[in-house]
Amino acid sequence: MSFELDEIDVIPESWTRSHLLDLESLSTEEITTILDTAGRFKEATHGCKQKIDALSDHTVANLFFENSTRTRNSFSLAARRLGADTIEFSSSGSSLSKGETFIDTAKNIEAMNVDVVVVRHATPGTPHLLAQNIECSVISAGDGPHEHPTQGLLDILTIREHRGNLAGLTVALVGDIAHSRTARSNIWGLRKLGAHVIVCGPSTLVSRRWEELGVEVAYNLDDILPRCDVLNLLRIQFERQYTRPFPSVREYALLYAMNGDRMQRAKDDILIMAPGPINRGVEVTPDVADGPHSVILDQVTNGLAVRMAVLWLVAGARER
Amino acid sequence: MSFELDEIDVIPESWTRSHLLDLESLSTEEITTILDTAGRFKEATHGCKQKIDALSDHTVANLFFENSTRTRNSFSLAARRLGADTIEFSSSGSSLSKGETFIDTAKNIEAMNVDVVVVRHATPGTPHLLAQNIECSVISAGDGPHEHPTQGLLDILTIREHRGNLAGLTVALVGDIAHSRTARSNIWGLRKLGAHVIVCGPSTLVSRRWEELGVEVAYNLDDILPRCDVLNLLRIQFERQYTRPFPSVREYALLYAMNGDRMQRAKDDILIMAPGPINRGVEVTPDVADGPHSVILDQVTNGLAVRMAVLWLVAGARER
Amino acid sequence: MSFELDEIDVIPESWTRSHLLDLESLSTEEITTILDTAGRFKEATHGCKQKIDALSDHTVANLFFENSTRTRNSFSLAARRLGADTIEFSSSGSSLSKGETFIDTAKNIEAMNVDVVVVRHATPGTPHLLAQNIECSVISAGDGPHEHPTQGLLDILTIREHRGNLAGLTVALVGDIAHSRTARSNIWGLRKLGAHVIVCGPSTLVSRRWEELGVEVAYNLDDILPRCDVLNLLRIQFERQYTRPFPSVREYALLYAMNGDRMQRAKDDILIMAPGPINRGVEVTPDVADGPHSVILDQVTNGLAVRMAVLWLVAGARER
Numbered sequence: 001m002s003f004e005l006d007e008i009d010v011i012p013e014s015w016t017r018s019h020l021l022d023l024e025s026l027s028t029e030e031i032t033t034i035l036d037t038a039g040r041f042k043e044a045t046h047g048c049k050q051k052i053d054a055l056s057d058h059t060v061a062n063l064f065f066e067n068s069t070r071t072r073n074s075f076s077l078a079a080r081r082l083g084a085d086t087i088e089f090s091s092s093g094s095s096l097s098k099g100e101t102f103i104d105t106a107k108n109i110e111a112m113n114v115d116v117v118v119v120r121h122a123t124p125g126t127p128h129l130l131a132q133n134i135e136c137s138v139i140s141a142g143d144g145p146h147e148h149p150t151q152g153l154l155d156i157l158t159i160r161e162h163r164g165n166l167a168g169l170t171v172a173l174v175g176d177i178a179h180s181r182t183a184r185s186n187i188w189g190l191r192k193l194g195a196h197v198i199v200c201g202p203s204t205l206v207s208r209r210w211e212e213l214g215v216e217v218a219y220n221l222d223d224i225l226p227r228c229d230v231l232n233l234l235r236i237q238f239e240r241q242y243t244r245p246f247p248s249v250r251e252y253a254l255l256y257a258m259n260g261d262r263m264q265r266a267k268d269d270i271l272i273m274a275p276g277p278i279n280r281g282v283e284v285t286p287d288v289a290d291g292p293h294s295v296i297l298d299q300v301t302n303g304l305a306v307r308m309a310v311l312w313l314v315a316g317a318r319e320r
Numbered sequence: 321m322s323f324e325l326d327e328i329d330v331i332p333e334s335w336t337r338s339h340l341l342d343l344e345s346l347s348t349e350e351i352t353t354i355l356d357t358a359g360r361f362k363e364a365t366h367g368c369k370q371k372i373d374a375l376s377d378h379t380v381a382n383l384f385f386e387n388s389t390r391t392r393n394s395f396s397l398a399a400r401r402l403g404a405d406t407i408e409f410s411s412s413g414s415s416l417s418k419g420e421t422f423i424d425t426a427k428n429i430e431a432m433n434v435d436v437v438v439v440r441h442a443t444p445g446t447p448h449l450l451a452q453n454i455e456c457s458v459i460s461a462g463d464g465p466h467e468h469p470t471q472g473l474l475d476i477l478t479i480r481e482h483r484g485n486l487a488g489l490t491v492a493l494v495g496d497i498a499h500s501r502t503a504r505s506n507i508w509g510l511r512k513l514g515a516h517v518i519v520c521g522p523s524t525l526v527s528r529r530w531e532e533l534g535v536e537v538a539y540n541l542d543d544i545l546p547r548c549d550v551l552n553l554l555r556i557q558f559e560r561q562y563t564r565p566f567p568s569v570r571e572y573a574l575l576y577a578m579n580g581d582r583m584q585r586a587k588d589d590i591l592i593m594a595p596g597p598i599n600r601g602v603e604v605t606p607d608v609a610d611g612p613h614s615v616i617l618d619q620v621t622n623g624l625a626v627r628m629a630v631l632w633l634v635a636g637a638r639e640r
Numbered sequence: 641m642s643f644e645l646d647e648i649d650v651i652p653e654s655w656t657r658s659h660l661l662d663l664e665s666l667s668t669e670e671i672t673t674i675l676d677t678a679g680r681f682k683e684a685t686h687g688c689k690q691k692i693d694a695l696s697d698h699t700v701a702n703l704f705f706e707n708s709t710r711t712r713n714s715f716s717l718a719a720r721r722l723g724a725d726t727i728e729f730s731s732s733g734s735s736l737s738k739g740e741t742f743i744d745t746a747k748n749i750e751a752m753n754v755d756v757v758v759v760r761h762a763t764p765g766t767p768h769l770l771a772q773n774i775e776c777s778v779i780s781a782g783d784g785p786h787e788h789p790t791q792g793l794l795d796i797l798t799i800r801e802h803r804g805n806l807a808g809l810t811v812a813l814v815g816d817i818a819h820s821r822t823a824r825s826n827i828w829g830l831r832k833l834g835a836h837v838i839v840c841g842p843s844t845l846v847s848r849r850w851e852e853l854g855v856e857v858a859y860n861l862d863d864i865l866p867r868c869d870v871l872n873l874l875r876i877q878f879e880r881q882y883t884r885p886f887p888s889v890r891e892y893a894l895l896y897a898m899n900g901d902r903m904q905r906a907k908d909d910i911l912i913m914a915p916g917p918i919n920r921g922v923e924v925t926p927d928v929a930d931g932p933h934s935v936i937l938d939q940v941t942n943g944l945a946v947r948m949a950v951l952w953l954v955a956g957a958r959e960r
Binding site: 056057059085087088089090099100101104105107108110111112113 | 367368369370371389390393394396397400401558596597598599600602617618620621623624
């Protein structure tokens with residue numbers, strides 16, 4: 001896959017979206033376009049280290065209404081590696097606390113000639129509402145438990161880098177499925193690219209109704225483990241749960257933590273992923289998290305690549 | 321008004337100020353210089369979208385001792401569109417909480433080779449105190465209820481863009497005049513440029529003493545409405561008031577909200593302005609805020625243009 | 641000392657460190673290399689005002705787990721004057737509050753292709769722990785009461801600029817020695833460069849055991865004052881002390897504040913320094929802080945120069 005920097009300047013004809021709101025509504029071809037573009041950016045910038053002047057004279061606004069350091073910084077760095085300026089808005093200290101509506105806040109940001117708004121909000125559908133009401137491009141950085149499309153894309157890019165193709169792979173999402181926007185985005189993306197998806201966790205966190213999304217539901221990790229090509233170990237979000245979904249953390253770890261013993265019973269080339277931040281000893285033990293099958297830190301680097309690609313594609317489509 | 325980018329590099333001979341502390345002390349010519357410069361920047365950068373390398377190698381510090389997202393980001397973006405670096409200081413977590421004086425904080429910022437300090441503080445006169453004690457340029461971003469000069473300038477620029485000239489226009493400032501630094505800056509600027517200014521609101525928020533500033537005082541919006549070319553609907557600052565200045569929000573809206581019914585009785589070409597963030601249904605109803613007479617979002621874009629102009633003028637005068 | 645900008649592009653052969661964790665482990669030659677480099681940067685950039693493209697395509701992360709405006713902004717500005725991008729992490733709102741380990745947080749930052757991590761933490765040894773666990777360069781911005789190496793370096797650079805040479809000078813560190821990382825870094829650096837160091841303060845804040853570091857211990861400022869070439873007036877950290885180390889602030893000031901009266905009994909060319917933020921009237925009276933012997937604001941500017949030098953040296957050594 002040899003290419004020139006100039007090639008990056010041409011957005012594929014087939015890409016027409018000026019927003020990225022979820023993976024549910026994307027076609028297989030559109031997802032592939034993002035992944036290909038991310039790969040090209042990664043190669044052109046020596047792993048997203050160098051800058052490309054693809055979005056100079058552009059401004060990207062981070063509009064985060066939930067705490068985030070990692071995703072916020074990832075978007076911010078991706079924007080600046082494309083030569084864009086960034087501005088930061090958060091809920092505390094913002095005009096929202098002065099009685100302004102959400103749409104008015106966004107319209108005011110847009111009126112500062114912002115080109116792309118990256119939005120995270122606790123309410124599902126917020127990015128879609130925004131996209132209907134402002135002219136600039138909108139990228140979802142997570143809307144409540146609904147979707148977190150760039151997380152899904154970076155997970156899929158990481159698998160593709162290591163396996164070449166998603167078709168025919170079995171990918172298990174393990175743990176807190178109920179609260180996970182990452183799970184939903186992975187499911188939509190993985191299935192469109194032909195992977196078989198299993199959601200696995202305690203029944204308090206994994207409902208049979210997930211089968212409606214075309215995935216397999218499992219409650220016993222050890223049963224499905226020998227079939228899995230990839231395990232994506234979702235975080236137990238201690239800070240979100242008001243009722244205990246399992247008797248104790250120790251019991252959860254006993255049943256679902258990926259540890260050295262379970263690695264013995266997994267495929268030889270299994271990939272261990274986790275969207276992070278990880279709780280060591282809960283979803284994954286340190287020997288596995290830091291072991292040769294772990295691609296957890298690759299996911300972080302691919303987050304930059306995917307976000308550079310998405311920023312560039314949506315901004316380009318809007319200007320076309 | 322055709323021009324070249326190079327022309328922007330020459331600051332008018334008549335501009336000698338290295339600070340912008342208020343509009344009260346500016347001459348009519350100086351205000352016009354800022355507005356003209358803002359207009360040229362806006363044109364040269366396609367509405368403040370592109371960058372100009374007018375202040376590269378400069379650093380602008382935002383020193384905000386009151387919460388602000390909008391004005392802070394507007395100054396920050398304006399600085400970066402001129403090629404300057406920006407740094408952010410705020411009261412929480414700063415050295416002030418360690419016993420340092422305000423002037424020492426500012427001198428320390430200056431010693432980092434900062435060129436322009438943008439300051440917002442709850443105490444009137446703070447920008448003036450700063451300008452007397454540090455060498456770098458000082459721009460007020462609002463000092464308590466005193467003045468908010470760049471807000472006044474962006475309001476006036478917006479009117480000038482739509483009407484061509486301020487002279488002879490009747491501009492009403494409606495609402496919470498007592499607490500409003502925006503009102504004071506508008507009054508000084510508008511009167512110097514020849515506009516007739518009316519301040520209008522409940523008597524608890526509009527004192528007869530405002531007549532001393534050469535403005536007309538009115539308590540009934542419906543009485544003055546037919547004469548107004550511009551309405552600037554000031555925000556009811558619920559977060560500031562400790563005593564209720566009116567019986568109920570509903571009563572305020574009944575008497576002072578700009579709504580569709582009042583639009584029928586206004587001039588055909590009336591301009592509706594609001595410094596934002598707006599309380600929909602209090603100062604203005606949604607149909608008017610989003611209607612064809614509203615220039616509320618133009619004000620936001622003009623904020624960038626005015627701040628680019630002011631940053632460039634004060635930094636240039638200091639170096640001359 | 642004439643030179644070209646190009647000369648800065650070559651890191652001295654003798655510099656091999658990709659981290660700056662403390663001054664204790666640096667050789668005299670290494671300290672001199674940093675000071676010389678800082679001096680060259682300062683000259684090449686007209687006192688750190690202009691930019692140099694020495695670290696473009698680099699990213700510097702500020703990872704601050706203690707409040708800081710000054711040091712954080714100094715590192716951030718230094719990085720940007722070298723052409724680097726910066727990202728900010730702080731403890732509040734970060735993934736640490738979600739159960740992630742400190743090392744995992746750092747590894748995630750590294751995976752975003754960060755080149756240099758600047759870390760401040762309340763726990764001594766944190767920078768060393770980080771340097772052992774991540775690939776990118778680590779610079780300490782202070783680890784609890786242990787060391788604050790760039791503060792020590794900027795203090796020493798300031799003395800060297802005014803005296804030419806450290807050898808043979810008598811430098812007194814006055815005040816809160818017990819809680820001061822600045823004191824430790826100054827002691828290591830000053831002694832390696834041949835200065836005689838006195839630590840002076842109330843016995844509750846200055847232990848005899850400091851003699852083990854090769855410094856003179858004194859309890860009476862007036863006794864040692866006539867011998868001092870430099871006084872570095874450490875801040876009484878009111879926000880840190882849980883037991884009162886002296887009966888009253890007034891008593892402390894009476895015994896240890898540098899004031900006009902004491903200046904009469906000091907050497908004619910004494911230098912007055914303070915790492916700031918200063919408590920006026922406690923460690924130093926306003927006439928002395930603002931007087932001709934004070935180099936307090938020079939220290940701030942030299943902070944930029946030292947941090948530019950250190951960022952450039954450690955990043956360069958890592959890539960060699």
